[in-house]
Amino acid sequence: MPLILAKAGQTNTIVKIGGKEKTRKFxxxxxxxxxxxxxxxxxxxxxxxxxxxxTRIAINKEMAKRIMV
Amino acid sequence: MxxxxxxxxxxxxxxxxxxxxxxxxxxxxxxxxxxxxSCGRGCSNCPMEGKCHK
Amino acid sequence: MRIKxxxxxxxxxxxxxxxxxxxxxxxxxxxxxxxxxxxxEGGLKGHKDVTLTDLPGIYSxxxxxxxxxVARNYLLKEKPDAILNIVxxxxxxxxxxxxxxxxxxGIPVVxxxxxxxxxxxxxxxxxxxxLAEELGCEVxxxxxxxxxxxxxxxxxxxxxxxxxxxxxxxxTFSSRIEEALxxxxxxxxxxxxEEQRRFFAIKLFERxxxxxxxxxxxxxxxxxxxxxxxxxxxxxESIITNERYTxxxxxxxxxxxxxxxxxxxxxxxxxxxxxxxxxALPIFAVVMFVVYFVSVTTVGTILTDWTNDGLFxxxxxxxxxxxxxxxxxxxxxxxxxxxxxxxxxxxxxxxIDVEAVTEALDPETENPDASAVTAFEEEAAAAGIEGTAExxxxxxxxxxxFPVSLEDFQTAAQAEEPDPANYGVWVPGLPGLIKSGLxxxxxxxxxxxxxxxxxxxxxxxxxxxxxxxLVLFIFLAFLESCGYMARIAFxxxxxxxxxxxxxxxxxxxxIGTGCGIPGVMASRTIENERDRRMTIMTTTFIPCGxxxxxxxxxxxxxxxxxxxxxxSAYFVxxxxxxVSGIILKKTKMFSGxxxxxxxxxxxxxxxxxxxxxxxxxxxxxxxxxxxGTVILLSTIFIWFVSNFGVVDGQFQMVEDLSDGLLAVIxxxxxxxxxxxxxxxxxxxxxxxxxxxxxxxxxxxxxILYGFAEVAxxxxxxxxxxxxxxxxxxxxxxxxxxxxCAPCFAAMGAIKREMNSAKWFWFAIGYQTIFAYLVSMCVYxxxxxxxxxxxxxxxxxxxxxxxxxxxLLFRPYKESQRLEKEVRV
Numbered sequence: 001m002p003l004i005l006a007k008a009g010q011t012n013t014i015v016k017i018g019g020k021e022k023t024r025k026f027x028x029x030x031x032x033x034x035x036x037x038x039x040x041x042x043x044x045x046x047x048x049x050x051x052x053x054x055t056r057i058a059i060n061k062e063m064a065k066r067i068m069v
Numbered sequence: 070m071x072x073x074x075x076x077x078x079x080x081x082x083x084x085x086x087x088x089x090x091x092x093x094x095x096x097x098x099x100x101x102x103x104x105x106x107s108c109g110r111g112c113s114n115c116p117m118e119g120k121c122h123k
Numbered sequence: 124m125r126i127k128x129x130x131x132x133x134x135x136x137x138x139x140x141x142x143x144x145x146x147x148x149x150x151x152x153x154x155x156x157x158x159x160x161x162x163x164e165g166g167l168k169g170h171k172d173v174t175l176t177d178l179p180g181i182y183s184x185x186x187x188x189x190x191x192x193v194a195r196n197y198l199l200k201e202k203p204d205a206i207l208n209i210v211x212x213x214x215x216x217x218x219x220x221x222x223x224x225x226x227x228x229g230i231p232v233v234x235x236x237x238x239x240x241x242x243x244x245x246x247x248x249x250x251x252x253x254l255a256e257e258l259g260c261e262v263x264x265x266x267x268x269x270x271x272x273x274x275x276x277x278x279x280x281x282x283x284x285x286x287x288x289x290x291x292x293x294x295t296f297s298s299r300i301e302e303a304l305x306x307x308x309x310x311x312x313x314x315x316x317e318e319q320r321r322f323f324a325i326k327l328f329e330r331x332x333x334x335x336x337x338x339x340x341x342x343x344x345x346x347x348x349x350x351x352x353x354x355x356x357x358x359x360e361s362i363i364t365n366e367r368y369t370x371x372x373x374x375x376x377x378x379x380x381x382x383x384x385x386x387x388x389x390x391x392x393x394x395x396x397x398x399x400x401x402x403a404l405p406i407f408a409v410v411m412f413v414v415y416f417v418s419v420t421t422v423g424t425i426l427t428d429w430t431n432d433g434l435f436x437x438x439x440x441x442x443x444x445x446x447x448x449x450x451x452x453x454x455x456x457x458x459x460x461x462x463x464x465x466x467x468x469x470x471x472x473x474x475i476d477v478e479a480v481t482e483a484l485d486p487e488t489e490n491p492d493a494s495a496v497t498a499f500e501e502e503a504a505a506a507g508i509e510g511t512a513e514x515x516x517x518x519x520x521x522x523x524x525f526p527v528s529l530e531d532f533q534t535a536a537q538a539e540e541p542d543p544a545n546y547g548v549w550v551p552g553l554p555g556l557i558k559s560g561l562x563x564x565x566x567x568x569x570x571x572x573x574x575x576x577x578x579x580x581x582x583x584x585x586x587x588x589x590x591x592x593l594v595l596f597i598f599l600a601f602l603e604s605c606g607y608m609a610r611i612a613f614x615x616x617x618x619x620x621x622x623x624x625x626x627x628x629x630x631x632x633x634i635g636t637g638c639g640i641p642g643v644m645a646s647r648t649i650e651n652e653r654d655r656r657m658t659i660m661t662t663t664f665i666p667c668g669x670x671x672x673x674x675x676x677x678x679x680x681x682x683x684x685x686x687x688x689x690x691s692a693y694f695v696x697x698x699x700x701x702v703s704g705i706i707l708k709k710t711k712m713f714s715g716x717x718x719x720x721x722x723x724x725x726x727x728x729x730x731x732x733x734x735x736x737x738x739x740x741x742x743x744x745x746x747x748x749x750x751g752t753v754i755l756l757s758t759i760f761i762w763f764v765s766n767f768g769v770v771d772g773q774f775q776m777v778e779d780l781s782d783g784l785l786a787v788i789x790x791x792x793x794x795x796x797x798x799x800x801x802x803x804x805x806x807x808x809x810x811x812x813x814x815x816x817x818x819x820x821x822x823x824x825x826i827l828y829g830f831a832e833v834a835x836x837x838x839x840x841x842x843x844x845x846x847x848x849x850x851x852x853x854x855x856x857x858x859x860x861x862x863c864a865p866c867f868a869a870m871g872a873i874k875r876e877m878n879s880a881k882w883f884w885f886a887i888g889y890q891t892i893f894a895y896l897v898s899m900c901v902y903x904x905x906x907x908x909x910x911x912x913x914x915x916x917x918x919x920x921x922x923x924x925x926x927x928x929x930l931l932f933r934p935y936k937e938s939q940r941l942e943k944e945v946r947v
Contacts (some may be wrong), residue, residue, distance in 0.1 A: 008395070022187050023719060025184075025185055025187055025360065025364075026182075026187055026188070026721065027721070028361075028364050029182035029183035029185060029220060029221075030182055030217065030721070030723070031216065031217040031220070032364065032442060033368050034365070035365075035368070036368070041391050041394055041395060042394050042395050042398045042399065043400070044398055044399070044400040044403060044614065044617060045400060045615075045617045046638045047130050047399060047613065047616055047617055047720070049394055049613070049724060050524075051391065052217075053214070053216040053217040054213060054214045054215070054216060054217065055214050055723060056390065056394070056723065056724040056725070056726065057721065057722070057723050057724065058393070058609075058610075058613040058616075058720070058721070058722045058723075059719075059720070059721050060616055060620070060625070060626070060719055060720035060721070061620075062719045063720070063721055064897050
């Protein structure tokens with residue numbers, strides 16, 4: 001399912017990242033890679049704050065939609 | 070001579086004023102030529118450091 | 124021999140703190156993305172001839188963002204002698220991603236694991252020796268904030284740089300990839316230095332565009348790459364990325380022991396509340412409200428009262444010595460005056476003429492007529508007058524009443540107004556001092572006027588607000604440093620997205636609360652051209668530091684410090700931005716998809732007192748400097764133009780300011796502003812002078828409303844001001860000045876950023892017209908609602924309002940053309 005549907009407090013593993021290449025690469029350098037764990041901390045109207053590789057990152061809905069867990 | 074004696078106060082104050090104003094004007098022009106930002110802080114502490122002037 | 128060492132690392136890893144500590148310079152540590160986009164250089168302390176370069180924070184050496192390209196180019200072209208790689212110890216896994224890439228450059232690397240103090244506090248352990256082994260380079264533990272280990276890290280880097288030994292990359296990819304890489308390396312031109320060959324090979328394998336610019340001729344390795352991709356069933360970039368992460372995972376398992384699997388840290392808990400979908404905005408509103416309320420209306424006002432009444436007014440009691448006694452004496456005196464007033468009122472009621480005695484007893488009267496008093500007393504005695512004194516409390520309600528007999532009146536009439544100088548230690552205010560100083564040296568009256576009524580009045584009025592600004596700046600600095608501002612950008616993203624901007628556009632506005640110029644500059648981080656232009660245009664709507672005196676003045680003098688005025692100014696600014704955004708986004712000029720928003724949120728932490736104070740002081744100091752220069756010059760100019768005019772056909776100095784040249788010009792312009800409720804020459808002139816510097820509005824008022832003269836008590840200073848404005852017209856004036864075109868310096872910044880005269884004029888025009896229309900609507904509709912007045916202007920305002928709502932709510936049409944990037 002896409003990340004925006006994940007529940008807060010839940011830990012999921014990233015399966016795939018879609019979207020434009022540029023965006024994907026950037027996400028990857030942040031730690032969003034297939035196989036890494038991501039926990040949703042907070043969600044506000046589709047925009048999410050997640051914890052990935054021990055880092056807190058805020059992503060907006062568009063991006064979060066393309067991260068599949 | 071009498072004029073000087075009577076008005077030395079005003080002349081002194083006026084002279085000081087001119088010096089002050091003049092130096093301000095000159096410094097502003099100099100800053101402008103150097104392209105220095107007039108937001109006044111100097112680059113090192115602005116979050117925009119390095120980005121202001123190319 | 125000049126040694127160059129580069130400082131590289133993730134954003135928020137503590138690079139800039141380390142840079143400051145090592146070079147002794149004073150860069151401000153911000154907490155939002157894009158703080159550094161160009162390299163900063165400094166000399167390494169304690170070493171001769173070593174230059175330290177702080178590169179922009181980057182997550183990897185890919186060619187996708189401006190920061191990465193800048194950093195990359197520096198490392199490849201300038202070839203520093205060593206790299207000091209800062210790694211955030213609390214975030215080891217992600218940070219190492221960059222490290223693996225740095226190690227491939229062939230430049231000696233020292234890894235400095237930062238934030239060790241936090242790591243140790245959490246109880247986690249990092250096995251440094253093992254880490255160094257597996258990475259193939261030296262690793263040092265540091266805490267940039269506490270200052271531990273940084274000298275060692277720097278020394279190691281210098282030592283490596285001096286050895287000039289190239290770095291051999293320890294990390295190898297899987298064999299199939301190594302095969303491909305070797306094949307590519309063989310094809311590289313000989314001009315590529317030995318140590319960099321591996322880096323270029325890997326980049327070519329990833330099909331890195333930017334690297335092609337540096338290799339001439341570009342070797343054709345497409346077959347090699349495609350072959351590998353087919354065998355491994357993945358695209359080349361992902362192959363490399365995955366391998367890196369696998370490598371890093373193995374390192375982490377070996378070298379990093381986490382104490383607990385505790386998923387939620389304190390920062391997370393705070394975030395759950397602060398970014399909660401229902402609470403986020405209200406919390407933000409409350410925070411900004413408190414900030415503005417406290418700085419302008421409460422604490423700030425106390426301080427400003429002192430500067431306005433004391434320092435630039437009559438004077439003040441040093442350390443309050445004698446203040447209490449004076450207050451008592453003053454109260455006693457007021458009581459006597461009340462009795463006098465009551466008695467005279469009673470006398471008047473019974474038909475006695477009190478005009479003469481009133482004047483005689485007036486403390487302002489120069490030579491009181493004692494006989495008038497005696498005559499009155501005889502009359503009153505004969506008529507048996509008895510007065511009734513009423514004491515009012517602060518709310519205007521009657522607290523006490525008591526009778527006033529003739530004897531009481533006679534005693535009261537004898538009372539003398541206490542001179543504050545007789546109580547304790549009294550320091551006379553600056554204007555008084557200067558005045559007596561000038562008089563003692565027989566300074567010409569016009570020159571004295573220039574200094575007192577021009578410079579002191581103007582600059583003094585502005586400087587009087589410095590305390591409030593400092594308080595505000597402390598708050599803002601605190602919010603920036605603790606990390607909350609980053610969250611705000613995220614929260615606002617949701618709203619901003621509604622009208623097509625991203626939260627990234629909010630950051631310039633945040634910066635703009637200090638000064639609009641760096642705010643406008645901050646729009647550079649926005650890649651989308653249209654969004655950038657829109658952000659530039661609306662950033663100056665947020666009240667900047669210079670507009671604060673205007674807000675404080677109106678709030679204080681005309682609204683008696685009502686609690687809502689100052690915060691409302693801030694919200695008017697935000698509303699203007701949001702509304703402009705919505706309206707503009709719906710026009711063809713600006714439509715389009717907003718950029719996605721990804722931002723790292725650093726953990727919350729208590730900012731250091733030093734950092735906060737320093738940030739506050741810098742902003743405050745620039746304001747004071749401006750007062751001493753630009754505003755000083757402006758006040759002199761304004762004084763001249765207002766005090767000289769054509770009287771009876773002759774050009775000379777005028778008695779009444781309303782006859783001066785400035786007044787003439789002002790009256791010519793004023794009608795433009797009458798629909799806004801303040802079509803008076805002084806207000807109009809002040810608004811115009813605000814174009815040079817917003818503070819000038821207050822400065823000009825100071826001169827035109829006689830600030831230095833009428834310095835009696837409390838709000839008497841601005842008493843004449845309230846006679847020219849009603850509450851509504853004052854608010855309309857405030858709104859206009861808040862929203863219209865900014866100062867010259869800011870306009871210059873807009874012009875530079877827009878890089879096009881057409882856009883610049885569009886921006887300025889938009890702001891001014893927007894300000895005009897909004898103020899007009901505020902005033903006209905306000906008048907309609909409160910006074911029921913109705914006129915042509917009211918009709919126009921209503922039409923404007925309707926048009927406004929239409930533009931706001933009309934359907935959003937997506938552009939009809941489909942544009943897509945195609946890679947060739």
